[in-house]
Amino acid sequence: MIRNEPDTSFFTVDIGMWAIRDVLRDFPERCTNVGIYEDGMLSIAAGMARRGLVPTVFGIQPYLIERTLEQIKMDLAYQKLGINVVGTGAAVDYPKYGYSHYCAEDVQVIKSIPGCEFVAPGTAKQFIQLFNQSYRDGKPTFFRVSDHPNTEYDVDVSFGKANVIQTGNRATVIAVSVMLDEVMKVCRGKDVTVLYYTTLEPFDAQTLAENCPTGKILVVEPEYEGSLLYDIHKALPGRPLRIEQVAFPREIFRNYGTYQEKMAYYGLTAEKIDEKLKALES
Amino acid sequence: MTPISKTLRKEALFLSHKCQDGNLQSVFSCLDVVWTLYDRIMNWSPETAQDDDRDFFIISKGQATLALYPVLIEKGMFSMDEIAPEIGQFKSRYCIQTDLTKFSGGIENNAGSLGHGLPFAVGIANANLIKKSPSQVYVLCGDGEFCEGTMWESCIFASAKKLDNLCVIIDDNDSVGAMVDMGSFHAKLTAFGFDVFEVNGHDMEETEKALRELRGMKNGKPKALIAHTVRGYGSPTMTEHDIWFHKAPNEAELEMLVKEVDAF
Helix, strand or coil, X not given: CCCCCCCEEEEECCCCCCCCHHHHHHCCCCEEXXXXXXXXXXXXXXXXXXXXXXXXXXXXXXXXXXXXXXXXHHHHHCCCCCCEEEEECCCCCCCCCCHHHCCCCHHHHHHCCCCCEEECCCCHHHHHHHHHHHCCCCCCEEEEECCCCCCCCCCCCECCECEEEECCCCCEEEEEHHHHHHHHHHHCCCCCEEEEECEEECCCHHHHHHCCCCCEEEEEEEEECCCCHHHHHHHCCCCCCXXXXXXXXXXXXXXXXXXXXXXXXXXXXXXXXXXXXXXXXX | CCHHHHHHHHHHHHHHHHHCCCCHHHHHHXXXXXXXXXXXXXXCCHHHCCCCCCCEEEECCHHHHHHHHHHXXXXXXXXXXXXXXXXXXXXXXXXXXXXXXXXXXXXXXXXCCCCCHHHHHHHHHHHHHHHCCCCCEEEEEECHHXXXXXXXXXXXXXXXXXXXXXXXXXXXXXXXXXXXXXXXXHXXXXXXXXXXXXXXXXXXXXXXXXXXXXXXXXXXXXXXXEEECCCCCCCHHHHHCHHHHHCCCCHHHHHXXXXXXXXX
């Protein structure tokens, strides 16, 4: 992108320099390690967007989203200026760093500012697909990339559209981003519908409305529980719903350990998905 | 005061009266600088307000946005007949802050939260460099606003990127003095890599001369103009009574303040 499109620019907030050392060297005007200041950086990127450039900022999710909330609101959303923000680390990809580096609230924070987009690819291929489809759409678009992608399921995805992985009659499972592999360990061959969401804002209400015959829904999301409840209710107006969730509980995580330990402790596992699904079907 | 300084102030008073809101002390302190920019310095006119290579005026001290309308009225961009009846009304596009999305030319940014306009202007200046555009960027900041961390963050960037197409104007009406001892802006900005000039911000000739000189200094250093100003300049009542930091004149006050401006 940097090599071929002269109106694009890339800023890293001192993250990932080794991987991009060539473009940092070859395109110093448009590709820069700016130093560590996410809030000012987002305003600067907004100013560049005001002049028709397409900036992308790369950093660590909580600093890109929470430290910068007023910049997102004022400089991007209010002025209708588009940039791309790519964040690493959420929700618990830095498992030993403590609460400063966790960001299970990212989806809800971005959803609270109208006009923003939130994308959570489940694999590297899907990141490229979703980025290519949205990076010039003139909106503030936030990408959450993960160190723990799906390895079994790597379907093609489209921005703003959920994938129907399988259809069934007993319940609808909403698998978000990197949770698809775990969901399919349980659901493969079962008489349940599985919808795969990688664009969380805007939420694809139509695909859910067309694939929810029972009103029984299991949401499996690698973020705080309830992050998609508003969208689900809005997609199915007037329907009696029974909703179960496999997600991070709304608490401050004070533990360390590994990513896998965290996922197990908070129940983002195939076993918990199976248990919740059985409860839902009963 | 010059006739145009009086005209601009009386228009700002009238708009504040019609809107029944505003921060007139702050507006009066920066009006002479804003007029000097639009009238004598910037490559800008209503006809070229959407040209890609126009100069940009970014307002960072959003509480003084009401200074912009009189200047743009006198430059022929907007008309008082259009603004006065609707300013502040429910569906108006004019109020004491701006909404960029309601305009095609003339308004370059939204302000209100402090500490946003300077980094935004730095982004525009950096884009100008990438686009190889001759467009210059002027950004009006308050001295009190420099307590915000984003101001200094963007100074680091402007200096590192050698943005000599950027001119930061500090409307130094000693607001920050009531909060903290900020020390010397001149020394601080010099240390951050800026060329720094200081002027009496109510002297248009002195301000013009400094801005012209700064504009000509293409040496890879961002520019800063510290404009020493007085809150409420042009009205003794406003200068003396800080209630006019945030107060709109009623009918009688409007008449009284207009007389003061005329007599100043």
